[in-house]
Amino acid sequence: MRTVLIIDDNPAVGDALSLALSLREIRPLVALTPEDGLAILERESVDVLVQDMNFTADTTSGKEGVTLFRAVRERHPDLPVILLTAWTHLETAVELVKAGAADYLGKPWDDAKLLATVENLLELAESTKEVTRARVERRKRREALQRKYELDGLVFASEAMGRTLELACQVARSDVPVLVTGPNGAGKERIAAIVHANSPVSRGAFIAVNCGALPGELIEAELFGAEAGAYTGANRAREGRFEMADGGTLFLDEIGNLPLPGQMKLLRVLETGQFERLGSGRTHKVKVRVISATNADLKAMIRAGTFREDLFYRLNVIEVNLPPLSERVDDILPLAEHFLDGRARLSEEARDALLAHDWPGNVRELKNAIERARLLASNGVVAVRDLNLPAASPSAMRNLDEPSREAVETALASSGGVVSRAAQTLGLSRQALYRRIERYGLAVAG
Numbered sequence: 001m002r003t004v005l006i007i008d009d010n011p012a013v014g015d016a017l018s019l020a021l022s023l024r025e026i027r028p029l030v031a032l033t034p035e036d037g038l039a040i041l042e043r044e045s046v047d048v049l050v051q052d053m054n055f056t057a058d059t060t061s062g063k064e065g066v067t068l069f070r071a072v073r074e075r076h077p078d079l080p081v082i083l084l085t086a087w088t089h090l091e092t093a094v095e096l097v098k099a100g101a102a103d104y105l106g107k108p109w110d111d112a113k114l115l116a117t118v119e120n121l122l123e124l125a126e127s128t129k130e131v132t133r134a135r136v137e138r139r140k141r142r143e144a145l146q147r148k149y150e151l152d153g154l155v156f157a158s159e160a161m162g163r164t165l166e167l168a169c170q171v172a173r174s175d176v177p178v179l180v181t182g183p184n185g186a187g188k189e190r191i192a193a194i195v196h197a198n199s200p201v202s203r204g205a206f207i208a209v210n211c212g213a214l215p216g217e218l219i220e221a222e223l224f225g226a227e228a229g230a231y232t233g234a235n236r237a238r239e240g241r242f243e244m245a246d247g248g249t250l251f252l253d254e255i256g257n258l259p260l261p262g263q264m265k266l267l268r269v270l271e272t273g274q275f276e277r278l279g280s281g282r283t284h285k286v287k288v289r290v291i292s293a294t295n296a297d298l299k300a301m302i303r304a305g306t307f308r309e310d311l312f313y314r315l316n317v318i319e320v321n322l323p324p325l326s327e328r329v330d331d332i333l334p335l336a337e338h339f340l341d342g343r344a345r346l347s348e349e350a351r352d353a354l355l356a357h358d359w360p361g362n363v364r365e366l367k368n369a370i371e372r373a374r375l376l377a378s379n380g381v382v383a384v385r386d387l388n389l390p391a392a393s394p395s396a397m398r399n400l401d402e403p404s405r406e407a408v409e410t411a412l413a414s415s416g417g418v419v420s421r422a423a424q425t426l427g428l429s430r431q432a433l434y435r436r437i438e439r440y441g442l443a444v445a446g
Helices: 011-023 034-043 063-075 087-098 111-148 159-172 188-197 216-224 260-272 298-304 309-315 329-340 348-356 362-376 394-401 405-414 419-426 430-439
Strands: 003-007 027-031 048-052 081-085 103-106 178-181 206-210 249-253 274-276 283-285 289-294 318-321
Touching: 003 011, 003 034, 011 027, 011 111, 027 034, 034 048, 034 063, 048 063, 048 111, 063 081, 063 087, 081 087, 081 111, 087 103, 103 111, 111 159, 111 405, 159 178, 159 188, 159 318, 178 188, 188 206, 188 249, 188 289, 216 260, 260 274, 260 309, 298 309, 329 348, 329 362, 405 419, 419 430
Parallel strands: 003 027, 003 048, 048 081, 081 103, 178 289, 178 318, 206 249, 249 289
Antiparallel strands: 274 283
16 A cells, blocks of 8 residues: 655654545654654565654744655665745755755645646656566566577667567577678677577687678689689688588678579578589588578569578568667667776766667667777766767757656666656656646646
């Protein structure tokens, strides 16, 4: 049941607030001294605290109220606190709001306003608990994934990346071909390496070849090897990547760039495990796990006649899609911190700029931007100018100025439902945050 603790040395105050809260189906607890109130907090689950600022005859002091507030913050940093104060304590109350109090109300208080504030904080607390539970669950899944599988030191925080890695690790146990799809620079080779590391052939070699980085006439020799004299410049026999990867994994990046003759030979290897070097009639037999990757639309290439349909279905037994960095924003700052490697830190403005950028070059672009910024940073602090990013689009800047529902929920969760602290995190005033809380339907504003 929702519970509010009232700490006030005036029994009439406790009685009046208890009655009002009970009518709202809120369980009231009352303490007449700070010591009793702190003792209750140790043994009871309390959602909101309403505390007086004065517990002595000296009504201009408020020192005991300040001491109580600081003790509560130290022992229960996430508990929302409403201060009840006489006008003589207004400046002190404002200072305590800056220190983390959720709100303050003057005595005599307005019942409707006080109850609305309590209800607001209770609903925020419930939302905070849900967000916190979801974050804890995501963290547990991520940690379980990291314990169970070899993730090659990959840095990630987003749920989208977690799902991708979970699928990649699950399919790693089989020996079927895997097709990794996603944009350039997103980290497809890292995914392939993780599949290999968690596969039955993890002790074998992991051989990577970029089919888009070689001239068409050399790709076949690169993959299947060649005998001396097989082509101009072939002065000696050479073994191909399939032979190098025998007993392990061959990663074929940019598979859409493989010419049709090479596609036919690749299909044969996938079906039989057999091939011949260029210029040789001798058949070689290998056992290789093939992982391919592409950022191209292979189905469109099939329709255009530039990619074999039978090869596509052979390669695409399991597809692992790697989302672009713009769709896993939660990964941006952890990756940036990883690339900085403790040699510099990001200013708040730089963090905002990183989150506002679209990252068309994905993780590769982010890494290059951070490495450049680290070299230019003054006094170990990366500023916006060091990132050399284009000006954020109007929509992105609006997104920074207008926090999303998820951003508000996350800020509230990390602040334990303390509105003033969440507002500071989001760069908003407390009133502005209350307006967004109402707009997103997180609570009914009072």
